[in-house]
Amino acid sequence: MLRDRLYVSVFTRLFVYNILFEDAEVDEKILDIGEDSSVLSITGAGCGVAGMVHRNPRRIDAVDINRHHLALTALKIRGAQMLSSYAEFYDLFGRGYAVQPSRLVRRVTDGLPSWIQRYWKSHHRRFHEPYHRQGMTAQIMSVMRRMLGVDAEWFRGMIRMSVEDRHRLIDEWITPVFNRPYVKAFLESPIQYIGFGINYEQRDRMLGTAGQNITDFYISHMKRVAATDLERNWFGWYTIAGQHNHDNPEAVPPYLRRDRHERSLDSTVSVGYHHGNILDVLRSAGPNTWSHYTLCDAPDWMPLRVQKTMLAEIARTARPGALVLRRTVEDDCIVERHNLRDRFVLREDLSSYATEHDRTRQYRRVDVYQVAA
Numbered sequence: 001m002l003r004d005r006l007y008v009s010v011f012t013r014l015f016v017y018n019i020l021f022e023d024a025e026v027d028e029k030i031l032d033i034g035e036d037s038s039v040l041s042i043t044g045a046g047c048g049v050a051g052m053v054h055r056n057p058r059r060i061d062a063v064d065i066n067r068h069h070l071a072l073t074a075l076k077i078r079g080a081q082m083l084s085s086y087a088e089f090y091d092l093f094g095r096g097y098a099v100q101p102s103r104l105v106r107r108v109t110d111g112l113p114s115w116i117q118r119y120w121k122s123h124h125r126r127f128h129e130p131y132h133r134q135g136m137t138a139q140i141m142s143v144m145r146r147m148l149g150v151d152a153e154w155f156r157g158m159i160r161m162s163v164e165d166r167h168r169l170i171d172e173w174i175t176p177v178f179n180r181p182y183v184k185a186f187l188e189s190p191i192q193y194i195g196f197g198i199n200y201e202q203r204d205r206m207l208g209t210a211g212q213n214i215t216d217f218y219i220s221h222m223k224r225v226a227a228t229d230l231e232r233n234w235f236g237w238y239t240i241a242g243q244h245n246h247d248n249p250e251a252v253p254p255y256l257r258r259d260r261h262e263r264s265l266d267s268t269v270s271v272g273y274h275h276g277n278i279l280d281v282l283r284s285a286g287p288n289t290w291s292h293y294t295l296c297d298a299p300d301w302m303p304l305r306v307q308k309t310m311l312a313e314i315a316r317t318a319r320p321g322a323l324v325l326r327r328t329v330e331d332d333c334i335v336e337r338h339n340l341r342d343r344f345v346l347r348e349d350l351s352s353y354a355t356e357h358d359r360t361r362q363y364r365r366v367d368v369y370q371v372a373a
């Protein structure tokens with residue numbers, strides 16, 4: 001599709017996300033990564049893959065078509081492995097700033113591929129002020145927060161309410177603003193689709209399933225999030241408060257927690273950084289390479305023909321029993337759609353746990369497939 005080619009060419013030039021909008025705590029529970037594992041992962045902003053380091057897998061291959069996201073991922077992974085002061089590590093990624101960013105970032109990137117070192121040499125200023133406020137998604141959210149008149153105090157008030165009262169608050173406070181004509185127009189604009197990482201292929205899948213317009217979709221999404229444990233839901237905090245909840249150590253992505261950080265310091269994992277399409281990384285690998293594949297919701301961005309090629313390449317490169325994790329805005333099972341049930345088995349137990357517990361509430365399904373031996 002031409003408009004999705006255009007979408008990708010704009011998306012890949014921009015710093016869009018600074019956090020991953022996927023529940024890495026859920027993934028940690030279901031993937032069971034161990035010392036013998038080797039992982040191929042689409043990174044997004046890297047919170048998920050940085051959270052694998054403490055398991056000390058044999059290898060991680062991190063891939064993303066967006067160099068901003070991959071460079072940030074590298075910084076998170078490397079920071080987890082070598083910043084021995086937890087306070088310094090947490091300030092950098094949890095609070096989002098450093099006192100002397102250029103010096104700190106130079107130290108962390110030492111030994112990383114030269115393009116990543118060059119990238120951070122020219123982007124270290126991001127950490128002069130909370131980097132959570134930077135990137136396209138964060139900037140859109142900051143405008144929305146101002147428009148809605150919400151902040152951390154407002155969110156703390158919401159946390160104290162029952163779920164019914166939270167829903168009432170959304171109906172009375174948020175819905176009227178979202179339904180203003182100029183806000184609706186913005187929510188339907190390409191800028192917003194890029195900022196929230198929804199390409200046209202995925203938008204059609206998302207709205208096709210929900211039978212809604214995008215404004216109604218966002219309001220119902222907020223209500224789904226409001227029904228979760230908001231005290232610990234870092235996606236809720238990030239969106240409404242514009243920061244993490246620093247009062248609760250369990251309210252941040254796992255890679256930012258003290259125990260994971262301690263173990264990550266001892267990790268000897270070797271990490272490859274691949275700036276490009278996952279298909280090219282798959283094609284260049286031999287059989288028996290990876291035990292885990294984490295794909296984000298990238299398959300939703302792909303036309304059916306590309307999805308099928310990717311699954312065939314996964315089946316070719318997988319170790320026996322490998323796990324494949326993907327999120328989707330659709331109800332369909334990707335394996336059934338492509339008639340690949342002989343190659344992949346849906347792990348109902350893991351998939352229903354993950355779908356039920358993912359606190360982003362962005363996806364209709366979180367599926368885990370096992371590659372048939």
Ligand SMILES: C[S@@+](CC[C@H](N)C(=O)[O-])C[C@H]1O[C@@H](n2cnc3c(N)ncnc32)[C@H](O)[C@@H]1O
Binds near residue numbers: 019020197278298
């Ligand atoms: C699909 S997007 C959507 C947002 C995602 N759920 C998140 O929380 O970040 C996630 C990441 O996938 C990357 N991506 C999309 N298609 C890809 C592909 N074919 N190969 C490698 N990376 C891809 C994007 O650059 C982006 O960083």
